[in-house]
Amino acid sequence: MSRDTNPNVTLGETAAMREGDLELERTLPDHLVAVRDRLVEAFGNVAEGDADGLEVLADRRELTVVTGPERLIELLAFCRDDPALQCELLSDLSGVHWLGGTHEASAQATTGWPTYTEQRTGRIEVNYLLTSISHGHRFRVRVNLDDEAPRLPTATGVYSVADFLEREVYDFFGVVFADHPNLQRILMPEDWEGHPHRKDYPLGGVEVEYKGATIPPPDERDY
């Protein structure tokens, strides 16, 4: 399946949060404000002009800090060791693939207005979800990578649990974690080709026929 015809990635009708909800959702609870301030104090903020600082995002009352691959391990170790953050647990490590190519930015089929498209580069975001049991907070550290030959340093030196989790991200997204002790496929067979959770990897399936009518496989349905 070509990238453009994959119905799973076209941005069609986009739902909006209901009025009034949005502002509330963008505010952070107090304990996460403290976390944000501590991180910005130590690593800087892109919005305040620090070129290699953090980008701070707040959504649904959750905190996300975006960093570059160069400072990732330093940041994770800081989050673990700093007494104000003290993230003992790496709860989750996962990827999301955003396809490159032409995307519809806005379309109004009924009014006859032109369709605007925008060009994007493919990227894989890797999310590290850190939890502090002592302080009771949770936040996300995100790294954005180009989807051509993505590469990250391993976090196994900071959290041992990263061993299995990084293998899963490697298996599903093809992100290579440098210096990982045992970077092999974990859920797919060893000789599998491709990385199944990339969005240009098809789901597969066959048409199902019943009494003369057919239902296409899930990744070719147009709803």
Add this chain to the structure above:
Amino acid sequence: MSSDQHSDQPPESGAPWGEEESVTEPTSAVATHEGGDAPARRAEPEYTLVGGDWEELPDAVEDDLMVLNMGPQHPSTHGVLRMRLTLDGETVVDNEPIIGYLHTGIEKNVEFRPWVPGVTFVTRMDYLSPLFNELGYCLAVEKLLGVTDEVPERAQIIRVIMTELNRISSHMVWLATGGMELGSTTAMIFGFRERETVLDLFEQVTGLRMNHAYIRPGGVSQDVPEDFVERANTVVTEIPNRLQEFEDLLTENPIWIERLKGVGVLTAEQCLDLGVTGPPLRSAGIPYDVRVTDPYCGIETYDFDVITGEDGDAYARYLLRIEEARQSVRIIEQALERLQRTEGPVMLQDQKIAWPAQLALGPDGIGNAQEYISKIMGQSMESLIHHFKLVTEGFTVPAGQVYVPVESPRGELGYHVTSNGTNKPYRVKVRDPSFIHVGALPTATRGLLIADVIVAVASFDPVMGGVDR
């Protein structure tokens, strides 16, 4: 015909079969090898057969490590888990868990269906705690939609009752399978018997014993039957007696203690570094429970204790699970009382999101309610259109990313859900505690005997459906 020609061949070739065999006797075969350029035959090793102690054998044998594959088709590895054990004698030097035998691509499949059918997929992951999977997924969808506070009170109470019942049934299966892996068939029979009482309740409410798809975004699929409170009360009053039976049978049992004490130990620091949560972490003394740190469905308003242990071994985990089942009973008793006092809907009132179909218990199980069908098919065209649009296309969810944890019987079960604003999930990543715990097995089993590896694995209670997803 060609077949006839073939059957003619052997006699024509001359020599009968018996004679040819006599030519290829071992001695003459060696002679031909020496004549040609084939590699020379290895020298026959010489064996001197004498008895003796293992310690007195030559050093060459001492350094030999043996690699033993345990599983994936092994009755005591708790599912299709394969462990490549490196052994020194009978002691485990290293253990590499190999997984993926049950990988069914659920996370990928969910991306190609509307949001509500996702429930029917995730419920099949960790098949011993299906309701926790449903709950985690639905809470994540509700958080993305921004409707968490609008879910009706009655639905929240039913969710608490159902998930805590599920915790009891899951711990019972753990006792059953864990006991059977040690050869205690009584524990197995007892465990499955107790679980059956809970599954009967599930069947009465959801129509199914497993894979319920009962909890839906916005509430639950239907209200509980009229006699549910009564029946649930019977089950819940009986369970503490049955738990006492377990304790009488096992807690002071010398074989049980001998096999479980000091096996599979993980200290609190090791647990945190390895991401281990749930009973193994609490048995090491850390009172981390998602029901307390990130409460869901109003569970913080119920009165219950977070149980902790001290030793962090398999025995501490056994005691902890028994006690946790008692605490679940406490929660359910309070919730049943609240359920009787609370009237009202069990699904969100926002008709753009709420599942339109109404279900009812018929003579052949749970299906569409007859009244509802006659309304959409006979009276209201608008209702039919609404039903059709919502069931085929589903609703759209605003773009964003959330992480919602719930405290499953095995530990922190997290749903990391990304939406791009369409009617299908963009990515659903499940942080399954079993997956993380299998990753901790090498540390927990190093230095044990092979027989103790089985106990150590069982004490983490990994469910392979959740590990491989």
